[in-house]
Amino acid sequence: MSVEMTIQWTLNGKTLFSEVNPFQNVQEFLRNLGILSVRDSDDHAGFTGSDAILFDGKVVNAGLLIAGQLDGHSVETVESQNRGNRMGYLQAALVDAGAVQSGYNAGAEALILKDLLERVENPTEEDIRDAFSGLFVRDFGYQPLFKAVELALAYADDPDYDHGSADIEIAPEYREDLREVGTPRRKVDGAQLIMGRKAYVEDRVEPEALHMKLLRSSFAHAYIKSIDTSMAEALPGVHSVITYQNCPDVYYGTAGQGFPEPSPYDKRMFSRKIRHTGDRVAAVVAESEQIALDALALIHVDYEALTPVMSIDQAKAPGAPVVQNGFIRYEAGAPDDLKQQNAAADERDGQVIYQFPIGGKPHENLASYVDGGIGDVEMGFKASDVVLERTYESSQIQCTPLETHSVYTKMEGDRLIIHASTQVPWHLRRIVARVLGIRENKIHVIKERIGGGYGSKQDILLEELAAWVTWNTGKPVYYKYSRKEEFISCSTRHVMRITVKIGAMKDGTMTAVDMKVEANTGAFGNHCLTVPMNACSKSLPLFLCDHFHFDVSTYYSNIPPAGAYQGYGAPKGSYALQMAVAELAEELGIDPLALIEKNRVREGSMLEILKCLGEGREGSAAPVVSCGLGPALEQGKELIQWGTDVESDDPDVKIGKGVVIIQQGSGLPGLDHANAEVKLLTDGTLLVRSGGADLGTGLDTLCVKVVSEVLSVPMEDISVVSGDTDSTSFDTGAYASSGTYFSGNAAMKAAEDLKAMLLKAASEMLDEPENDLTIELPALVRGKKGSVSFEDIARDSLTGEGRGQLIGSASYITDDQAFPYGAHFAQVAVNTRTGAIEVQKYYALQDCGTPINPELAQGQVYGGVMKSIGHTLYEEMVFDERGRCINTDLRSYGVPMMGDVPKDFQVHLVQTDDPFGPFGGKSIAEISVNGAAPVIANAIHDACGVWIRSWPLTPEKVLKGLGKV
Amino acid sequence: MSRFLKPLTIDEAVALKKEYPGSLYLGGGSELNSPLSDAVSDTYISLEALNLKACVRGNHTTILGASTTFQELMDWDECPDALKEAAGFLTSRNVRNQATLGGNIAAHLPDSYMLPILMVLDADLELGNDEVISAVQYVQEHRQNLIINIRYDHTRGKAAVKNVLRSSGGLSVLSAAVCLDFEGEKITKAAIAVSGMGPKVIRLTSIEKTLVDGSLKPGADLEKAVADLVDPVSDLKGSAEYKKYLCGVTVQDCISRIQEAVA
CATH class of the missing domain: 3.30.465.10 (Uridine Diphospho-n-acetylenolpyruvylglucosamine Reductase; domain 3)
Incomplete structure (x- = not known):
């Protein structure tokens, strides 16, 4: 019990007297007052700055303050910058610069910018770096903040500030033949995100909501012998306690992939078998968060501890403890020895259900296995002058979205409403329906704005649990992960060990490549086949070689679950293969850039290797119809002055350079599917209904742009609704870099469908043949004799005698591939005395076809590179001997901040014209995470002669390589 | 209450x-x-x-x-x-x-x-x-x-500090501070403190004494002496061996900065 106190304070200019619990956290206190913009990303640890406020005019983190400290002080939040229904100039500058993507801490950005410009009239780069030093950004990589400062200074003197009003290039423009596509435009959800308006799941929670908290295992591997929840259930305010004893007896996979999934159903809502520290033991649903937490402490669990299996070697060792020892089933294609495989199954482990064979032998801890290739690698190696074999290891890394996983479920009538922060609304609906045993018509999934996903929100990690409680009790339930839960019970990138054997002739011609991937999927098999396969499928096709072979084994273990993360397995495959190529270059005495140039893929190449790299289905060879690698390498070579040595003034510091090439896909042709509709409203404006799930990347803006181009309607006359399972149509979701290509193409084709309807209607109204009609800006159809506006057509269509509302629709599927490519160059300084590594220059040359949203595309590349710099140099989940992750906060985990941004950091979009993408657009979402690890590692070697073959590339490893420790 | x-x-x-x-x-x-x-x-x-x-x-x-x-x-x-x-x-x-x-x-x-x-x-x-x-x-x-x-x-000595972070917002591996006073080239006062080598920030008094009495000169010998003296544990910031080495060079780096400043 605490003594209430009265505080006098000022909130956004208004003096208030408030009765407070002086110990209440200020971020929570402000939220309870309706201030939504001050958000919590780190359980109030003060690291991310999402909770920044101006406290007496200075930026501090509200989560590190308690209410008693407010007495006599003033607090300013970003809501104070709103100009009625319009953004203030600082907010507008940030949105226009592309410094608002997922936007979870956009309010904090605007406050920091205000503080900076009030302190410093003309900020230097160092001033800007210092101002934003306490803000964690995961999506746009900090760099656009410099542009935002520039824009803010220009907007400050312009009462009519607006996008384009400043004579400043926000980003290069592409496609002069187009009006909106290829040109920076204001992100359509930017104002919502930075003005502190309702946007995220947490903003939808109603006062009557119950709160859910989970009891999680401190054991990595155990059986629950008994569990007593009686005291928890008896606690006043507790509504439900769920354990393995009263949850649905249904097995499912968390992976939000197209059905049937190439991932086993090996998870039950709660299980007697504990498979990782942080695994679910029980859930409590109560009237308040505190009651739920108090109840968790009253649950008594008796465990039978088992030996944990943490590494790939432990998992594959003969006689290793079995992580998934349940009864194995196949929906199709069961192997002949299934009965034998099941001989030692333990019923306490439940079931493992494969939809079809993916080479798994769960009772040997093998979740999946696949191999394949083209040509004959042994023959290729025999014909080689040089054969080199190296093994590369990479660690477990976490997506760390600023908005932790959250869900709010409630009933409306007889339907279950799920407010979700998800990349996959339709897969979410399907999986929840399976777990609850209900039909999909009873479920409405509303994808809210997403405060970062990066793959982790492609999995269904908490939604089915909240949904089940709501469906059974009728009560609304809110559940939000803590930051620690993000680390121990989420979706992380698989640990991988990749051995590359590569052969070449003396002149550098590659003769054979054999790639052996071993991956650690952790407790469950979500994405167990597809993530590790991507290590091969997104790296091998970069090189032209007659003989390729790969094999991919994925093992169960007791580390926290792995799963999808931006780039899937590509960054790890890229690290291994690009490193091997660089090592081969050294062995051959050939410049690495020359070796890449000699063997790289180019426009017109036929990628035969893809025949055997389908994701859970048979693949097919694919032609490369657009490839910007040539100009990317040329431009990068000039920028970094390849071949020119750089000397440091400090004799201990050695400077080196590196280059790599990278690729990704644009969705999954043959597997992915997107739908969209474009509806003509009664005044001639448009509503786009896209199934796509914009996770902050600008997909909604992209859809508006392509519709605007097709129909010659100004962007401001087009609104978009997306990712809502009731009001939009099916879309496989935002993963595998599919948004631009699939959802964008669906929107474009829906617009083309509406265009045909408009021309037909105009033809009737103007009495002219359709061939004589053209659509013109703004929203009218012109014929030889006259013209008719979209508004006139809409009104004409909606009369009692009209043709009915005009709604264009499209369903987009394809087998055509559109590969994005890139070349990354880095200059790195290595202090041979301390081992310190400084990335001095980083140039990302990126081919995404037509950059539809140039500034947002650049931001995604900056973000991808900064993420991967973090993965490469600092980030790593570390476990103790009992299998517990010991760095479950962002500081000790080590994410990159503004201070880690290379001093010279450039992204250049290399335009190509792809025939299949919307207006030539290809994906940009994932590819940029593939370059940093190998290019930095190669540059380190160039600097000091040390090859570092495992993540993270630490100063300690440099010193070990130099023989100093 | x-x-x-x-x-x-x-x-x-x-x-x-x-x-x-x-x-x-x-x-x-x-x-x-x-x-x-x-x-x-x-x-x-x-x-x-x-x-x-x-x-x-x-x-x-x-x-x-x-x-x-x-x-x-x-x-x-x-x-x-x-x-x-x-x-x-x-x-x-x-x-x-x-x-x-x-x-x-x-x-x-x-x-x-x-x-x-x-x-x-x-x-x-x-x-x-x-x-x-x-x-x-x-x-x-x-x-x-x-x-x-x-x-x-503030009239006594010249100080320098150095910190080694895993990343700019990440954990500190160690932090070192050195303060030296000189008569000519002779060190008349030395104070060295480091964090990250144990549960508390420590003064390296034995090294300080040897610097003042001249039995230890700045440079490689000092680096080794510091490394031999400190007793860190291995953790997620690095191995004990790495920290010992790094402590030696970091202290020496601070001394070098002071020497450059007073030269």
Whole structure:
């Protein structure tokens, strides 16, 4: 019990007297007052700055303050910058610069910018770096903040500030033949995100909501012998306690992939078998968060501890403890020895259900296995002058979205409403329906704005649990992960060990490549086949070689679950293969850039290797119809002055350079599917209904742009609704870099469908043949004799005698591939005395076809590179001997901040014209995470002669390589 | 029953601390309010009304108010470079606006950014109970007393600091501070303090003595001597072997910077 106190304070200019619990956290206190913009990303640890406020005019983190400290002080939040229904100039500058993507801490950005410009009239780069030093950004990589400062200074003197009003290039423009596509435009959800308006799941929670908290295992591997929840259930305010004893007896996979999934159903809502520290033991649903937490402490669990299996070697060792020892089933294609495989199954482990064979032998801890290739690698190696074999290891890394996983479920009538922060609304609906045993018509999934996903929100990690409680009790339930839960019970990138054997002739011609991937999927098999396969499928096709072979084994273990993360397995495959190529270059005495140039893929190449790299289905060879690698390498070579040595003034510091090439896909042709509709409203404006799930990347803006181009309607006359399972149509979701290509193409084709309807209607109204009609800006159809506006057509269509509302629709599927490519160059300084590594220059040359949203595309590349710099140099989940992750906060985990941004950091979009993408657009979402690890590692070697073959590339490893420790 | 107390005088603050055993002084709150803090109490004694923020540079003595924030220290025109640099090791400006010097000392952080420099400056702490003790003693005795001012003789010696972070916002592997005084080229005073080598910030007194008596010269021998002296443990910041090596070169780097500055 605490003594209430009265505080006098000022909130956004208004003096208030408030009765407070002086110990209440200020971020929570402000939220309870309706201030939504001050958000919590780190359980109030003060690291991310999402909770920044101006406290007496200075930026501090509200989560590190308690209410008693407010007495006599003033607090300013970003809501104070709103100009009625319009953004203030600082907010507008940030949105226009592309410094608002997922936007979870956009309010904090605007406050920091205000503080900076009030302190410093003309900020230097160092001033800007210092101002934003306490803000964690995961999506746009900090760099656009410099542009935002520039824009803010220009907007400050312009009462009519607006996008384009400043004579400043926000980003290069592409496609002069187009009006909106290829040109920076204001992100359509930017104002919502930075003005502190309702946007995220947490903003939808109603006062009557119950709160859910989970009891999680401190054991990595155990059986629950008994569990007593009686005291928890008896606690006043507790509504439900769920354990393995009263949850649905249904097995499912968390992976939000197209059905049937190439991932086993090996998870039950709660299980007697504990498979990782942080695994679910029980859930409590109560009237308040505190009651739920108090109840968790009253649950008594008796465990039978088992030996944990943490590494790939432990998992594959003969006689290793079995992580998934349940009864194995196949929906199709069961192997002949299934009965034998099941001989030692333990019923306490439940079931493992494969939809079809993916080479798994769960009772040997093998979740999946696949191999394949083209040509004959042994023959290729025999014909080689040089054969080199190296093994590369990479660690477990976490997506760390600023908005932790959250869900709010409630009933409306007889339907279950799920407010979700998800990349996959339709897969979410399907999986929840399976777990609850209900039909999909009873479920409405509303994808809210997403405060970062990066793959982790492609999995269904908490939604089915909240949904089940709501469906059974009728009560609304809110559940939000803590930051620690993000680390121990989420979706992380698989640990991988990749051995590359590569052969070449003396002149550098590659003769054979054999790639052996071993991956650690952790407790469950979500994405167990597809993530590790991507290590091969997104790296091998970069090189032209007659003989390729790969094999991919994925093992169960007791580390926290792995799963999808931006780039899937590509960054790890890229690290291994690009490193091997660089090592081969050294062995051959050939410049690495020359070796890449000699063997790289180019426009017109036929990628035969893809025949055997389908994701859970048979693949097919694919032609490369657009490839910007040539100009990317040329431009990068000039920028970094390849071949020119750089000397440091400090004799201990050695400077080196590196280059790599990278690729990704644009969705999954043959597997992915997107739908969209474009509806003509009664005044001639448009509503786009896209199934796509914009996770902050600008997909909604992209859809508006392509519709605007097709129909010659100004962007401001087009609104978009997306990712809502009731009001939009099916879309496989935002993963595998599919948004631009699939959802964008669906929107474009829906617009083309509406265009045909408009021309037909105009033809009737103007009495002219359709061939004589053209659509013109703004929203009218012109014929030889006259013209008719979209508004006139809409009104004409909606009369009692009209043709009915005009709604264009499209369903987009394809087998055509559109590969994005890139070349990354880095200059790195290595202090041979301390081992310190400084990335001095980083140039990302990126081919995404037509950059539809140039500034947002650049931001995604900056973000991808900064993420991967973090993965490469600092980030790593570390476990103790009992299998517990010991760095479950962002500081000790080590994410990159503004201070880690290379001093010279450039992204250049290399335009190509792809025939299949919307207006030539290809994906940009994932590819940029593939370059940093190998290019930095190669540059380190160039600097000091040390090859570092495992993540993270630490100063300690440099010193070990130099023989100093 | 939890209490949030706001004393108006130092004496009152000290009296409240005695009246409520286990109570904690609240400065900026960046440590105390953090969920990562081990400090737990149901009674906070806010220092705000005491206004312990004055920073003064006299002829010989510099006095720093304990409630001065890291950022206020950095913005103070007369702040010496080494102190400013040490304050900047806390890379988040947001937190620097909140974290106070006194709080940083009193929290007894094993990776304190401020303590090494204060320890090598032979800083004294004026405490609320009228005691004046050295920063070293405060740390060694794990004191919890209210800190009013930090003061040191700024005429003695030249100081340098260095910090090694895993990433700019990440964990500190170690932090080192060195203060040297010279007569000609001879070192007449040496003070070396490092964090990250154990649960407390430590002075390397045996190394200091050998530097002053001339039996150890700066350079490779000093690096090795430091590395041999410290006894860190392996953890996620690095192996013990790495930390020992790094401690040696970091201390030497500080000495080199001082030598360059006075040359």
